[in-house]
Amino acid sequence: MGGLGSRLAGGAAPAQCECERRRKRRRRRPNCDCSDSEAEEAGAPRRKKLKSTSKYIYQTLFLAGENSDITICALGQEWHLHKIYLCQSGYFSSMFSGSWKESSMNYIELEIPDHNIDTEALQVAFGSLYRDDVLIQPSRVVTILAAACMLQLDGLIQQCGETMKETISSKTVCGFYAAAGTYGLDSVNQKCLEWLLNNLMTHQSVDLLKELSIGLMEKLISSPDLFVMQVEMDVYTALKKWMFLQLVPSWNGSLKQLLTDADAWFSKSRKETCSCSNFLDTEQGQKFAVVFGHIRLQYVINDLTSAKIIERDMIISSGCLAAVYKQQWFAMLRTEQDNDLGPKEINKEEFELHSMRCGRKLAKDGDYCWRWTGFSFGFDLLVTYTNRFIIFKRNTLSQPCNGAVSLLARRNIAFRLRLASFDSNGKVICNRSAGYQVLSLEKDQEQIVLNLDSRLLMFPLYICCNFLYTSPETKPEAEEQPVPSEN
Incomplete structure (x- = not known):
C-alpha cells in the first residue's frame, strides 16, 4: 500500500507543474485574446491601450x-x-x-x-x-x-x-x-421638405412660421403630401398667421394669441387705408397671393362659419371666391339632379390636385368616432377608430346628420388615408398608408380600410385623409357655331 500511495503522490506533482507552466506561457503571450478581467484572475498585468x-x-x-x-x-x-x-x-x-x-x-x-x-x-x-x-x-x-x-x-x-x-x-x-x-x-433638401409637410400643421410653431419663405411655403401648401389637421379652413388660418408674421416680424407672443392679433392687425389695416380692396390685391399683399392661390377654397366655403370668416377677412380676391362658389353650385346640381354616384376610378394627378384635405389627432388609445364638417354632397362619412381598425361608414339613417343625405342605393368615394406618429423633434417614428382607393358603399354600410399593427402603433397618432365625393367635372363640348351664309 505504501508503494502504491507513493506512486500516486509522485504522479500528481508533474500535473501541477504543467498547470504552472501554462499560466506562465499565458502571461508571456503579447496578443492574448482573454479579457482584462480574465487576465487579472490569471495574475497577468492589465494591457495598456x-x-x-x-x-x-x-x-x-x-x-x-x-x-x-x-x-x-x-x-x-x-x-x-x-x-x-x-x-x-x-x-x-x-x-x-x-x-x-x-x-x-x-x-x-x-x-x-x-x-x-x-x-x-x-x-x-x-x-x-x-x-x-x-x-x-x-x-x-x-x-x-x-x-x-x-x-x-x-x-x-x-x-x-x-x-x-x-x-x-x-x-x-x-x-x-x-x-x-x-x-x-x-x-x-427632400428630408427637410418631408419634415415640413408632416409638421407644419401638426406641430405649429411661431418661430417656424416666421422663418418660412414665400417660395418654401408655396411648395408646402401646394403639395398633395401636406399633413392637414382638421379641415382646409385650418390651412387658410395657418396662412393668415404666417402672412401676419411676415409683415410684422417683430411680433412676440404665444401661438395661442397669434390668430387674435393677426385678425386685429388685418382689421386695423383695412380701416386705416379705408380700402374696399381685398388684401391680396393691395401692393402690400400681392406677393402672398401665389401662396393663397393653392388653398382648396371649395372645401372652405362648404362650411357656413368658414365662409363667413373668409368674407369678413377680405383677404382673398372676391373674383376668385365668386368662381369657386359657381364651381361648387354646379357640383351640387350634378349630384342632386344627375344622380352622380361619385368617382369610379382614380386619376392620381387630378385626385392630388382637387381632393378634400382633412385630418385628426388621436391623443391616446381608445374608441373614437367622428365626421369632418362641411357640405359633403349627401355622403355622410363616419370615421371610427377602434381596436386598431380604421372604419369608414356611409351613414344614411342610423345617426343624425346636419344636412341632406343621399338615399341612392350605392355611392362611391375616392380616398387616401395616412397615419403617423412623431418624436419630440417631429421625426416620423412609425407610419402607415392605405394608398389610393375607391370605395363603393351601400346605405349604412361600413368597411374596414386599415388594420394597424399594435407593435408599430404609438400615440399621439395623427390621421390625414384626402377625399373626393363627386365624379370629375366633365367640360361641355363646344357648341357648333352656325356657318355664315354667303350673300
Whole structure:
C-alpha cells in the first residue's frame, strides 16, 4: 500500500507543474485574446491601450504642425500643413498638380468668398484630412458644409449631410433646407421638405412660421403630401398667421394669441387705408397671393362659419371666391339632379390636385368616432377608430346628420388615408398608408380600410385623409357655331 500511495503522490506533482507552466506561457503571450478581467484572475498585468496612429498624426502633424511644408492663410489665421495631406482635397489637388503658380509656393493665402465659412469651420475641414472621424455639432454643420464644399472634401460633405438629416427639427429645418439648396444636397433638401409637410400643421410653431419663405411655403401648401389637421379652413388660418408674421416680424407672443392679433392687425389695416380692396390685391399683399392661390377654397366655403370668416377677412380676391362658389353650385346640381354616384376610378394627378384635405389627432388609445364638417354632397362619412381598425361608414339613417343625405342605393368615394406618429423633434417614428382607393358603399354600410399593427402603433397618432365625393367635372363640348351664309 505504501508503494502504491507513493506512486500516486509522485504522479500528481508533474500535473501541477504543467498547470504552472501554462499560466506562465499565458502571461508571456503579447496578443492574448482573454479579457482584462480574465487576465487579472490569471495574475497577468492589465494591457495598456496604445495611442492610435490617427490620433498621433492629428496631434503631431496637424495641431503641432511638425514637418510642415506649406502654410495656408485664410480669414486672418494660418495653418501649418502638409501638401501630401492637402492633396486629399479636390481643391488643393488641382492647385498643386496643374500649372498654377501656387503649385510651387509654400505660403498660400486663400480668398473665402462664402460668408458661411469661418475659421472654426476651416479648422474642422483641414483637420478632417488628418483623422479618421470628425464630430460635427448640428449648430456648426452649415459652416462646416460650406468649407467642405469649397475645399471639395467629399467625405466631409457626406458626413455633414447625414448629420443634417439626423438632426432636423423646428429650429434647424429652414436653415438646413436653405443650405441644402445652396450646396446641392438633394437628399437633405427632400428630408427637410418631408419634415415640413408632416409638421407644419401638426406641430405649429411661431418661430417656424416666421422663418418660412414665400417660395418654401408655396411648395408646402401646394403639395398633395401636406399633413392637414382638421379641415382646409385650418390651412387658410395657418396662412393668415404666417402672412401676419411676415409683415410684422417683430411680433412676440404665444401661438395661442397669434390668430387674435393677426385678425386685429388685418382689421386695423383695412380701416386705416379705408380700402374696399381685398388684401391680396393691395401692393402690400400681392406677393402672398401665389401662396393663397393653392388653398382648396371649395372645401372652405362648404362650411357656413368658414365662409363667413373668409368674407369678413377680405383677404382673398372676391373674383376668385365668386368662381369657386359657381364651381361648387354646379357640383351640387350634378349630384342632386344627375344622380352622380361619385368617382369610379382614380386619376392620381387630378385626385392630388382637387381632393378634400382633412385630418385628426388621436391623443391616446381608445374608441373614437367622428365626421369632418362641411357640405359633403349627401355622403355622410363616419370615421371610427377602434381596436386598431380604421372604419369608414356611409351613414344614411342610423345617426343624425346636419344636412341632406343621399338615399341612392350605392355611392362611391375616392380616398387616401395616412397615419403617423412623431418624436419630440417631429421625426416620423412609425407610419402607415392605405394608398389610393375607391370605395363603393351601400346605405349604412361600413368597411374596414386599415388594420394597424399594435407593435408599430404609438400615440399621439395623427390621421390625414384626402377625399373626393363627386365624379370629375366633365367640360361641355363646344357648341357648333352656325356657318355664315354667303350673300
